[in-house]
Amino acid sequence: MSLQKRVMEEMKIAMKARDTVALESLRAIKSALLMAATETGSGVGLTEEDEVKLVQKLVKQRKDSAAIYGEQGRADLADPELAQAAIIEKFLPEQLTEEEIEKVVVQTIDAVGASGMKDMGKVMGLVSQELAGQADGKTISNIVKRKLS
Incomplete structure (x- = not known):
C-alpha cells in the first residue's frame, strides 16, 4: 500500500477516535506529499525513496522544534x-540500532580504505545511500567520526 493510502486510512481512524494530535500529524504528511508531488510537475508521482526522505524531514523538523522549545523551557x-514526531515515525521503515549502523560503517570504511577524517565525505555518502530511510544522518555522522578519528 502506498504511503498516501496508508496516511488516508490512518486519518479515518484518527477522525473516528477524535485524536487531534494524530490527525494534525497525518494532515502534515498528506500536505507534504501533495506539495512534493505538485512540485515535480512530472505527474509521475513520488518514488518510495522520495516518500521516505519526506517523512524523515517531517520527523526531523518536529524533533528540532521540540529541542528548541525544550531549551527555552516551553514543555x-x-x-x-514530540507526540507528532512519534506518530509520523510510524511511516518510516524499521530503524537500525547503533550497533547495526556501526557494522555497516566499519564495512564501508574497510571497502573504501578510508584512513582518516579526510575520507569522511566518501564514507558518509556511501553509508547514507546504503541505509537510506533506516538510520538518521546525525547518528551515521557521529559513528563515522568516531571510527575515523
Whole structure:
C-alpha cells in the first residue's frame, strides 16, 4: 500500500477516535506529499525513496522544534511536537540500532580504505545511500567520526 493510502486510512481512524494530535500529524504528511508531488510537475508521482526522505524531514523538523522549545523551557510546546514526531515515525521503515549502523560503517570504511577524517565525505555518502530511510544522518555522522578519528 502506498504511503498516501496508508496516511488516508490512518486519518479515518484518527477522525473516528477524535485524536487531534494524530490527525494534525497525518494532515502534515498528506500536505507534504501533495506539495512534493505538485512540485515535480512530472505527474509521475513520488518514488518510495522520495516518500521516505519526506517523512524523515517531517520527523526531523518536529524533533528540532521540540529541542528548541525544550531549551527555552516551553514543555507545553515541546510535548506536542514530540507526540507528532512519534506518530509520523510510524511511516518510516524499521530503524537500525547503533550497533547495526556501526557494522555497516566499519564495512564501508574497510571497502573504501578510508584512513582518516579526510575520507569522511566518501564514507558518509556511501553509508547514507546504503541505509537510506533506516538510520538518521546525525547518528551515521557521529559513528563515522568516531571510527575515523
